[in-house]
Amino acid sequence: MNLVHSTEGLRYVLYVNDRSLFGASHLLPMLQMNSGRLVGVFLPSKKRMQIFNNVGQTMAPQSRGVVDRIRNRISLVLRKRPQDAPKPRIMAPGRFDVVTVCEQFGIPVHIEDDVNSRSSLKTLAALRPDVVVSGGYIQVFSEELLGIPERLSVNCHPSSLPRYRGRHPHYWALWHGEASTGITAHVMDARVDAGPIVHHQPIKILDSDYYEHLYIKINAAVPSVIRAIDSFVSESKVAQEEASSADESYFSEPTDEHRRLRWHELDASGARNRIRAGRAFVEDESRRVFITTANLDLDESTSSRPGEIVRCGRNIVVATQSGCLQITELEVDGHRLFASDAARFLNLRPQACFGM
Incomplete structure (x- = not known):
């Protein structure tokens, strides 16, 4: 040329x-x-x-x-x-x-x-x-x-x-x-x-x-x-x-396995990175629940098992393999909800497991 x-x-x-x-x-x-x-x-x-x-x-x-x-x-x-x-x-x-x-x-x-x-x-x-x-x-x-x-x-x-x-x-x-x-x-x-x-x-x-x-x-x-x-x-x-x-x-193309949040395999930072990348989800009974925004919970120190809900209120705090994740917004059945509304809709409670 x-x-x-x-x-x-x-x-x-x-x-x-x-x-x-x-x-x-x-x-x-x-x-x-x-x-x-x-x-x-x-x-x-x-x-x-x-x-x-x-x-x-x-x-x-x-x-x-x-x-x-x-x-x-x-x-x-x-x-x-x-x-x-x-x-x-x-x-x-x-x-x-x-x-x-x-x-x-x-x-x-x-x-x-x-x-x-x-x-x-x-x-x-x-x-x-x-x-x-x-x-x-x-x-x-x-x-x-x-x-x-x-x-x-x-x-x-x-x-x-x-x-x-x-x-x-x-x-x-x-x-x-x-x-x-x-x-x-x-x-x-x-x-x-x-x-x-x-x-x-x-x-x-x-x-x-x-x-x-x-x-x-x-x-x-x-x-x-x-x-x-x-x-x-x-x-x-x-x-x-x-x-x-x-x-x-x-x-190549991300798959469901790249987006799935397996709490026992991920620390809080790794889980949040998947959420930031988009369409990260957990499976709650018969539905997929997408987590759209989350932050690291630096104040929470817990011995809870991975996937256990540590706290439910304005946000949903979930234990991971190492550290806790503070979930602020979710998508349920196509509707984007604040964590407090999603918790009520899904009937989430502390000490329950969030996702299979």
Whole structure:
């Protein structure tokens, strides 16, 4: 690939999953690049999404706050469009209509069952891209696809590569109690989420961050990453080599066993990390009870057995393998309840076992 030629009129093509806010949030900053222009957007078809969802579902509901933030930023740009241009629509659940936005800017959208098919590769080649950017796309690109762009293909992955390759890296970062994560833009090769580093945007994880909070931070950082890619291409920079493979890790779709709270196997910090990551649950008789927020109970010293309810009041305090957890909110039968209300509804009492 030629890395030294004029950046005037560079042609970018974007591959995103428009059902993911991480993917969709790449669109606006790519409309504002300095080094070139967006000439095409590829989206997965319903058929491709069904294949993807058969492997696993997204871990947590999309944040309405993220949707509103993206919508407001897009509206600032669209104010410059003709008065009769249609406004971008919010698509339930939690997505804005990428197709409508692209139509307003005259950008062709290609919805594909398989981006590695002969017809899709022909469509991409006809766009004569200099740079391909992938933001949360749900299919591994073939070497033939990666060879079409004149300059390079870049993937934006929401982790500090080479750690947390694979699916839902922000979930796993919380699950493991990490203090930081990031978004890594890297040159794509035949491997998954691997290749020389174009840019790394660090993101701090606070102890108070849950899945939704971290997801908001990740989406808010996407424009900075796109600007860094823009600068990288326009200044013909050289990508950095990957970090040592000794640091790498790969994770797939979380399962029920990753979300299940087994009090006798977890200390209080480990249990809370699973809760922060999302959809952590216990099984109480015939129903699953999801614990949505909790804190470490630093004041409680107990000899209670793991899983035993130490105290019920405003909060539910449960003993773990080591230490106690103070549960503040739960989800029961689809309803989110404060701990005191959930305790009454589930008839929880001190010294009883919470969860099987």
